[in-house]
Amino acid sequence: MREPTPHPTPHPTSHSAPRSARERIREGAARLDAATPADRDRAVDALRAFATLGVVLGHWLVTALVADGGALHTASPLQHMPWLAPISWAFQTLAVFFLVGGHVATRSYTSARARGTTYGAWLAARLSRLFKPVAAVLTLWTVAAAGLLLTGAEFGTVRTLVKLALSPMWFLMVFAALTAATPLLTRLSPLWPLAVVLHVDLIRFGLGGPDWLGWVNVAAGWLVPYTLGSAWTRGELERRRAGWILLTGGAVATAALVAWAGYPASMVGVPGAAVSNLNPPTLAAVTFGLAQCGLALLLRDRLRGAMRRPLVWAAVALVNLSAMTVFLWHQTALMATTAMGLLAGHLPGLHTVPDGLGWVAARLAWLPVFALALAVCWTAFRCYEQGGRRDVASRVVLRHRPAERTRSGEVERV
Numbered sequence: 001m002r003e004p005t006p007h008p009t010p011h012p013t014s015h016s017a018p019r020s021a022r023e024r025i026r027e028g029a030a031r032l033d034a035a036t037p038a039d040r041d042r043a044v045d046a047l048r049a050f051a052t053l054g055v056v057l058g059h060w061l062v063t064a065l066v067a068d069g070g071a072l073h074t075a076s077p078l079q080h081m082p083w084l085a086p087i088s089w090a091f092q093t094l095a096v097f098f099l100v101g102g103h104v105a106t107r108s109y110t111s112a113r114a115r116g117t118t119y120g121a122w123l124a125a126r127l128s129r130l131f132k133p134v135a136a137v138l139t140l141w142t143v144a145a146a147g148l149l150l151t152g153a154e155f156g157t158v159r160t161l162v163k164l165a166l167s168p169m170w171f172l173m174v175f176a177a178l179t180a181a182t183p184l185l186t187r188l189s190p191l192w193p194l195a196v197v198l199h200v201d202l203i204r205f206g207l208g209g210p211d212w213l214g215w216v217n218v219a220a221g222w223l224v225p226y227t228l229g230s231a232w233t234r235g236e237l238e239r240r241r242a243g244w245i246l247l248t249g250g251a252v253a254t255a256a257l258v259a260w261a262g263y264p265a266s267m268v269g270v271p272g273a274a275v276s277n278l279n280p281p282t283l284a285a286v287t288f289g290l291a292q293c294g295l296a297l298l299l300r301d302r303l304r305g306a307m308r309r310p311l312v313w314a315a316v317a318l319v320n321l322s323a324m325t326v327f328l329w330h331q332t333a334l335m336a337t338t339a340m341g342l343l344a345g346h347l348p349g350l351h352t353v354p355d356g357l358g359w360v361a362a363r364l365a366w367l368p369v370f371a372l373a374l375a376v377c378w379t380a381f382r383c384y385e386q387g388g389r390r391d392v393a394s395r396v397v398l399r400h401r402p403a404e405r406t407r408s409g410e411v412e413r414v
Contacts, residue, residue, distance in 0.1 A: 030310045036313070051096040052326060056327070064076060085265040094289070098178070102178070102182075102233075119183060141165050185223070186233075186234075188223075221289075225290075225293050240298060248291075249291075263284035330374055337370055
């Protein structure tokens with residue numbers, strides 16, 4: 001009797017592996033979604049993720065390192081193409097970050113007081129999350145700067161690179177100072193710091209006052225959205241009318257300041273410009289921030305709906321979990337790509353002068369490479385922000401588990 005011919009075991013096709021990977025991603029996202037407390041305001045996380053990615057993309061789009069012989073110097077497409085200023089309107093999102101920061105810090109401090117946590121313990125916990133990743137950045141760039149100088153690199157080039165790499169630090173210092181002052185700011189009206197900014201600019205630009213006076217606005221300017229965040233926590237911005245007032249009032253004021261008061265249209269600094277709206281913040285930057293905050297408040301309901309999609313929520317949670325690592329290392333990723341690219345010569349969009357649309361198109365093509373370099377930095381240094389845990393998904397789920405409340409009294413919403 002003839003034995004049946006065995007059928008060959010089918011091998012998985014090339015299409016089955018991607019499906020399996022997608023299924024695992026969807027399952028992980030579903031677990032994260034289920035583990036997130038129902039009362040968590042996911043719009044807050046979405047706004048923070050948007051603000052972080054806005055800053056990163058903005059820097060990647062307007063920061064150019066031009067190769068001039070053996071040296072590198074910074075340039076900006078806004079310097080050569082000022083009509084591109086609207087790009088800065090879309091990606092200068094620091095006001096939203098301070099709005100969310102003030103909201104979260106006020107809520108966290110209020111909760112800590114209710115649990116009997118001391119101010120020192122509360123502040124130490126919050127600042128440790130801000131500054132843990134900083135040590136890695138400072139260490140790497142100290143070693144890199146020393147190595148470059150010892151190998152004969154021009155001092156000007158090294159200074160440019162270090163300044164660019166450490167530029168995010170100013171934000172951390174201001175944010176840390178405002179966080180430390182949160183108990184004093186929980187009831188402060190945003191109108192008070194806004195009035196300070198108005199008077200500082202009036203003295204500087206209207207009465208010929210000293211330029212150094214503008215640095216008062218580093219604190220006062222960012223106090224405006226930060227105290228708006230506190231007002232949000234107090235429930236004073238729940239009505240949509242508040243968002244519309246901020247959006248329309250801020251937009252009209254900004255347009256008037258640019259059109260008739262001589263303020264720059266760009267909301268970021270431009271090399272060679274006489275006045276920068278950002279460094280230090282001007283009244284135009286603050287009113288523009290008010291418009292952004294108004295728009296953010298108006299979008300809260302839509303964001304909450306969008307965050308109910310498990311995959312979208314998982315992506316937002318991952319960005320929030322690594323926000324400081326992404327923020328601190330994105331300039332290093334840009335510079336690492338630029339340095340490696342020099343091995344192939346002066347590449348368009350990477351080492352060339354940003355003076356035309358060809359540069360813009362080439363720079364857009366480089367963005368995925370910057371993102372890949374940032375992913376490498378994230379893989380190497382995320383442990384400094386995430387407490388040494390390697391399993392990111394587990395870390396996200398753990399932070400959102402309701403059981404955390406039984407151990408710490410409250411899920412930390414940062």
